[in-house]
Amino acid sequence: MSSAPNPPSPSEQTLAGNPEVRHDWSLAEIEALFALPFNDLLFRAQQVHRAHFDPNAVQVSTLLSIKTGACPEDCKYCPQSGHYNTDLDKEKLLEIEKVVEQARAARDAGASRFCMGAAWRSPREKDLEVVMEMVSRVKSLGLETCMTLGMVDSDQAKRLAGAGLDYYNHNLDTSPEYYGEIITTRTYGDRLETLASVREAGMKVCSGGILGMGEAPRDRAALLQQLVRLEPHPESVPINMLVKVPGTPLEDVEDLDPIVFIRAIAVARILMPRSHVRLSAGREQMSESTQALAFLAGANSIFYGERLLTTANPQAERDRALFDKLGLHPERRETCTDDSRQQETLEAAMALKTGQSRADALAYDATLA
Ligand code: SF4
Numbered sequence: 467m468s469s470a471p472n473p474p475s476p477s478e479q480t481l482a483g484n485p486e487v488r489h490d491w492s493l494a495e496i497e498a499l500f501a502l503p504f505n506d507l508l509f510r511a512q513q514v515h516r517a518h519f520d521p522n523a524v525q526v527s528t529l530l531s532i533k534t535g536a537c538p539e540d541c542k543y544c545p546q547s548g549h550y551n552t553d554l555d556k557e558k559l560l561e562i563e564k565v566v567e568q569a570r571a572a573r574d575a576g577a578s579r580f581c582m583g584a585a586w587r588s589p590r591e592k593d594l595e596v597v598m599e600m601v602s603r604v605k606s607l608g609l610e611t612c613m614t615l616g617m618v619d620s621d622q623a624k625r626l627a628g629a630g631l632d633y634y635n636h637n638l639d640t641s642p643e644y645y646g647e648i649i650t651t652r653t654y655g656d657r658l659e660t661l662a663s664v665r666e667a668g669m670k671v672c673s674g675g676i677l678g679m680g681e682a683p684r685d686r687a688a689l690l691q692q693l694v695r696l697e698p699h700p701e702s703v704p705i706n707m708l709v710k711v712p713g714t715p716l717e718d719v720e721d722l723d724p725i726v727f728i729r730a731i732a733v734a735r736i737l738m739p740r741s742h743v744r745l746s747a748g749r750e751q752m753s754e755s756t757q758a759l760a761f762l763a764g765a766n767s768i769f770y771g772e773r774l775l776t777t778a779n780p781q782a783e784r785d786r787a788l789f790d791k792l793g794l795h796p797e798r799r800e801t802c803t804d805d806s807r808q809q810e811t812l813e814a815a816m817a818l819k820t821g822q823s824r825a826d827a828l829a830y831d832a833t834l835a
Pocket of ligand 1: 616
């Protein structure tokens, strides 16, 4: 990493004192941020973070796989792709009652948002009807709702929004230049179109990427530049570390240096000052120190204590212990109809040190659900 980065541009100079939301960051500006001395970068990210968020609050969500495996897409990192032989147990679309039951358990254990993921290229009409019903039932429990169902057109997005869907997740994954090395069954443009449909329908956007897929440093900067160009910025930006699953084409790719990963979190925080930056897949493999650095760099959202779609996620007990150690607390939910009750529930769940049954309720295996 260069010890003599380019001098900051005028827009960068204003950043520390007056964090602003911009969509026109050049690649050179973003690369200059990546090249800052580590301490300078983290200091900048902390300044931006503190201007917009409670620095010790972390938003927590729960994630359930509602339809697992046999996906027709060929994303090289994904064990759910039907193109690769992994040990994954395939599951049909879950019954609505089962999803509602899991959502209720997640709410009672302290989650404020319930995310549901289906391994589809895009939802078929008959499936869309079912997931719309799931959304309205989960919403009626007082939870925020999020779904990831593959590509959606503007009509589908409007119907999901009408059913009460708050967030739609659709990741850009990597840079436009590297994208073809990772996925061939749909284009970068397809992804941007889905995000435009989601935004047009009035839903909040959750979009980020995966690092450690063999991409070059420039690809990491270019991914963040693509996210920054979205107007408004995605409300939620998951930054994932590749989980190398045996049987996928990326199972033997070289490990990404955790410091490079932390730099990417910090740069994302600076570029998208008002977005929640989510420390997402790959947390299981991270040391507590790396996770602590990620929070210091501006990450302020996690999936809490359960399994992340099909890969293991640190268990609830470890998360609670880490929150305690770092003095973190769950973020108060913005749109909750009864914030004080929700906050009490969240804090009670995070404070629970020995309730294994509660931990078990959170630590279900989405692939077996
Ligand atoms: S990442 Fe999503 S679209 Fe790609 S193979 Fe996996 S489930 Fe399918």
